[in-house]
Amino acid sequence: MSIAEAEQRLGPPRDVRKLEGGDVAALYGLWQLVFEPNLVIRQRFFKAGYWPPSRPFAPLDRKIRELPLGTSLAATEAKLGKTEAWDILDFKEREHIWYGNGRWKLSFRNELLTGKYKY
Numbered sequence: 001m002s003i004a005e006a007e008q009r010l011g012p013p014r015d016v017r018k019l020e021g022g023d024v025a026a027l028y029g030l031w032q033l034v035f036e037p038n039l040v041i042r043q044r045f046f047k048a049g050y051w052p053p054s055r056p057f058a059p060l061d062r063k064i065r066e067l068p069l070g071t072s073l074a075a076t077e078a079k080l081g082k083t084e085a086w087d088i089l090d091f092k093e094r095e096h097i098w099y100g101n102g103r104w105k106l107s108f109r110n111e112l113l114t115g116k117y118k119y
Contacts, residue, residue, distance in 0.1 A: 001039045044085055060100050064116055067106075071113040073097075076106065 003024060007013065013026035013033075023036040034041035063080055073095070077083065083097040095108045107115035 002037060003033075003035045003039075006033055006035075006039065057100060057103060060103070061118070064099065064104050064106070067113060067116065069113050069115070073108050073111040073113075076108075076113060 003016075003026060006026065010028055013028050015027040017025045017027075019025055019034070021036075023034050023040070026033045026035070030045045032041070032043045032045065033039055034043070060080075067076060067079065076097075080099055083099060085098045087096040089095065092111055093109065095111075097106050097108070098104065099106065103119060105117045105119065106113060107117070
């Protein structure tokens, strides 16, 4: 899908930015769409600390607190499920994954858990 097709479907984006590598990022609400020239990335951002009032977060908090540092990325996803969003700083070397709609950020270095941050 091209950026023109996305605009036709979704309307004008809130903001459009040219990225360093020549790609174009279009912002729609909490979504960022990246084109080079066609759509290559769909990324959703979460408001820090947001959690639906109908879902208790205590079970998620408990599961994350039980994860020891050094847990592999695969074991983390097996215990918690697939992540809602992630940041890749250096692929497989420095990555962050988010759980609980932005409530928890887990940091990984070389695919091993190095930090847990609650927002």
